[in-house]
Amino acid sequence: MRNICITVSYDGAGYNGFQVQPGLNTVQHQLEQAIRWLTGEEVKIHASGRTDAGVHARGQVFHFHTGSKIPVTRWGMALNGRLPHDIRIWDVREVPLEFHSRRWAKRKTYRYAIRCGKIFDPMTRHMEFYHPPSLDLDAMREALSYVEGEHDFTSFCSVRTKAVSHVRTIYEARLDCAWTDEHLRSSVIHIYLTGNGFLYNMVRIIVGTLLQIGEGKRKASDMKRILEAQDRGAAGPTAMAHGLTLWEVFYEEAPPTT
Amino acid sequence: MRNICITVSYDGAGYNGFQVQPGLNTVQHQLEQAIRWLTGEEVKIHASGRTDAGVHARGQVFHFHTGSKIPVTRWGMALNGRLPHDIRIWDVREVPLEFHSRRWAKRKTYRYAIRCGKIFDPMTRHMEFYHPPSLDLDAMREALSYVEGEHDFTSFCSVRTKAVSHVRTIYEARLDCAWTDEHLRSSVIHIYLTGNGFLYNMVRIIVGTLLQIGEGKRKASDMKRILEAQDRGAAGPTAMAHGLTLWEVFYEEAPPTT
Known part of the structure; x- marks a missing residue:
């Protein structure tokens, strides 16, 4: 075998x-x-x-x-x-x-892609969530900083989860404004989250909440308050699936060969 | 009206x-x-x-x-x-x-995308022609230099064309190695052709010939000889359609407003 x-x-x-x-x-x-x-x-x-x-x-x-x-x-x-x-x-x-x-997975990275602007790109429509109004990237970056570290992520977890512990560590939560397309008058935002594990819908609920912060509907510091609430109802909606990519899975020795 | x-x-x-x-x-x-x-x-x-x-x-x-x-x-x-x-x-x-x-179009730019490497990217498979072996980019760049300028492009034109004159001017013929994906161990090559007009299948036949040059099946200088032959049979095959994008159309004053 x-x-x-x-x-x-x-x-x-x-x-x-x-x-x-x-x-x-x-x-x-x-x-x-x-x-x-x-x-x-x-x-x-x-x-x-x-x-x-x-x-x-x-x-x-x-x-x-x-x-x-x-x-x-x-x-x-x-x-x-x-x-x-x-x-x-x-x-x-x-x-x-x-x-x-x-x-054996030690860390995982997910990427969420958001396109802002007048129109979306028909070539990449299946892999970018389209959000026409521009977003406050500084507020979103500040909010992401509260996500880093070890936290109980109950607020950012589907109630359908079967996980016993909701404590996870996020090693890095980063937002890149990947590029701007002058022709389509639009830009692409990439959010990368790297952690030791992710609860059910965790990335999508974090992004759904981040979008509300980027829209000015919530303050960046709300992210901290939401984490502390340990209540799914405190966070924003689950962002659409198609913007999400499982980017990379890391192993102790990526993965071992016999 | x-x-x-x-x-x-x-x-x-x-x-x-x-x-x-x-x-x-x-x-x-x-x-x-x-x-x-x-x-x-x-x-x-x-x-x-x-x-x-x-x-x-x-x-x-x-x-x-x-x-x-x-x-x-x-x-x-x-x-x-x-x-x-x-x-x-x-x-x-x-x-x-x-x-x-x-x-009224003064110039047009087409882009042709080629992915080389071990595997193609499933996310962009519908817009990149997949060519597993690596290509001699220097030879392809040299070949493209012969395409620039005013030429009779009969050799690079489908015999089904209805165009009376086969003379066109290529203002720029450029090859960029757009980026390399270490994970997929592959790279993407973009060929941009800008001209005052293009005959039927012209970009695809130029690219089909370039691929043969990149593979070492023909010499870069053959491009010059093929142009001079004014014979469709002298050029390479017509490259696959899905790698091609009509990139931009330019007008005298992009296009005029009333």
């Missing part, structure tokens, strides 16, 4: 999220189908975490056990040849049997 | 090109339908040029005559509200009645 660890990018627009759901087209379903085609095995894959419907991934990581003897150098091209073009595998390695893509 | 000039971006992936064709979904069809909904008129629009199936536009320009009294400031939002999200209007102006978006 071998443990195979794969890094994959996908455009989530066409999928009902990552996790297998009966009768729905999901990324996991596509990956398991491709692996079954290659190995003949009914494999169940385990990802570093789920992504919701419409959420994208630049560097999602998953692992699975297999009896297949196919060398790791062959897997990528073989699976990419079988997978739809909105899912691309870009790294395959054999890892120790005890490696687990979720439990 | 008024003459309205509109600048529009579109993702060409979902369309059978710009021009109306019976029974097919085209960009022109969508635009004319939206204008009919707004004005109640059966309007025929005239673009700066057609784009083929799968080709995108960042700044396509078209005009049409209308008896509508709706102020120009209202058109953009009204039409965008009706159009599918892969077509976005970003400028509307009233121009002199004699203005013609094709005949």
